[in-house]
Amino acid sequence: MTTVAAPGAHVWTLEGGLRVAFERRKGPGFAFDLRLPVGSAHDPVGREGSAGVLEEWLYKGAGGRDARAFQDALDDLGVRRGGGVGPEATRVGVSGLAADLPGALTLAADLLLRPALPGEELPVLVDLARQDLEGLEDSPPDRLAVEARRVAFPRPPESPFAGFAHPASGTPEGLANLDAAGLRAFLDRYGTRGSVLGLVADAEPGEVRALAERTLAGWRPGDEGGVPAEFRPGERAHLPDPDAEQTHISVTAPGVAPRDGHWLAWQVALTALSGGSASRLFHAVREERGLAYQVGASPVVLGGRGFLAAYAGSTPDRAPETLAVLLAELARLPAGLTEAEFHRARAGLTASVVFGAESARARATSLTRDVAVFGRVRSVAELRAQLAALTLDEVNAFLAGYDPAAHATVVTLGPQEPRL
Structure with a gap:
């Protein structure tokens, strides 16, 4: 199946279900982003850290090469590697010169179709994951983010998935339970179903499709089962940290789903709330009252739904006022x-759309995200036109029925709980 998604962009669904989103762009380089619909939230209960450790393990040799030879092959091409593990997806990103696109895509295919997974490397990777967790203890904002997800998105008791309440590095108990057999079984979840390859290059569309079909032929179907993100509104929780010099505040509230017609109106509203030095939160919390050096809010998409996530860091004695002002701005x-x-x-949102598409790497990532989250490729011209057509009356009509403060879940970390 072939769909022309936007001028210069094509989306193909290959045999097995892999979707390829390609945009032709003049220039000497290429970039691709392969998004697999398996992330840390898919870790099995009791084996937290599976996705994070497995992603590192994949790079310890593939396609008949050991770890050193595989890295040498990447270096010989002169490519830049990106990607990583998020809550809902694992990404493999590569960029380089156009002539090296076939070789780079072949190496990415080797990772997923022909990994070596040497057993002797696994204890080292598990130990590195433990070190990451130890480092987390020294980062209060990161600890708060984990606790906020645990409170706002608790794991359903019947779910086989660990869910959103742990970092990609896992948990000490989960890492202790990891073994080679379990991780190899977890790898079987990675496959064509639900995966998206976003690619930007100056090449003929037919050649790109043929390259993807040829290079990724024989990839197993995998499993694209999602993890439910059931939000628990109105919760309050505090994580005591007697030695903390600051009180860190996290607020999570319902938002708008990506495929909802009010998505852009919500984005404009969030930009007004937290889009720079002229935004409401920056002015009310930092400039007007000097309550916090860092404050902001951003959209988060989990389980196909949108949420507002706000953060502020304040001194313990001024934390109650900081929280009160933050909630007042939401209200x-x-x-x-x-x-x-x-x-x-x-205007700010339009500029971010334009500048966010300037680099081939960013655009390749946008292609995979668009197909995975929005179901289609959105061109820069289309987004600019939609923003230009959006009116103040439309945004305010949406906001009249949007009250995030009424359903907000608040989680704090610090010496004492800030009470309103």
Whole structure:
């Protein structure tokens, strides 16, 4: 099946279900981003850390090469490698010169179709994951983020998946239970179903499709089963840290799903709320009252749904006021934006769309995200046109029925719980 998604962009569904999103762009380089719909949230209960350790293990040799030879093959091509493990997906990203695209894609295919998975490397990787977890203890914002996900998105008791309440590095108990057989079985989840390859290069579309079909032929179907992200509204929790010099505040609230018609209106509203030095949160929390050096809010997509995630760090004695002001700004959203706020936020969002597509690597990542999250490729021209057509009345009509403060879940970390 072939779909022309936007001018210059094509989306193909290959045999087995792998979707390839390609955009032709003049220039000497290429970039691709392969998104697998398996992340740390898919870790089996009691084996937290499976996705993170497995991703590292894959690079310890593939395609008949040991770890050193595989790294040498990447270096010989002069490519840049990216990717990593998130809650819902694992990504393999590579960029380089156009002539090296076939070789780079072959190496990526070797990782997934022909990995060596040497047993002697596994204890080292598990130990590195443990060190990452120990480092987490020295980062209060990261510890808070993990606790906030645990409180806001608890794992359903019947789910076989560990869910969102742990980092990609896993947990000490989960890492202790990892073994080679279990990780090899976990690798079977990676496959064509639900996976998306986003690719940007100056090449003929037919040649790119043939290259993808040829290079990734024989890849197993895998499993694209999602992990439910059931939000628990109105929760309050505090993680005591007597030695902390700051109180860290996390607020999670419902948002808008990516395929909802109000998605762009929500994005404009979030930009007005937290889109720079003129935003509401920056002005109310930092500039006007000097409550926090860092404050902000951003959209998060989990389980196909959108959520607002806000953060602030304050001194313990001023944390209650910081939390109160943060929640007050969320509660003020239903009253709508002013004309100046709207135009400023829309202009800022438009600029981020334009500049975010300038690099081939960023655009390749956008292609995979668009197909996986939005179900289609959105061109820069289309997004600019939609933003230009969006009106203040439309945004405010949406905001009139949007009250995130009423359903917010608050999690804090510090010497004492900030009480309102």
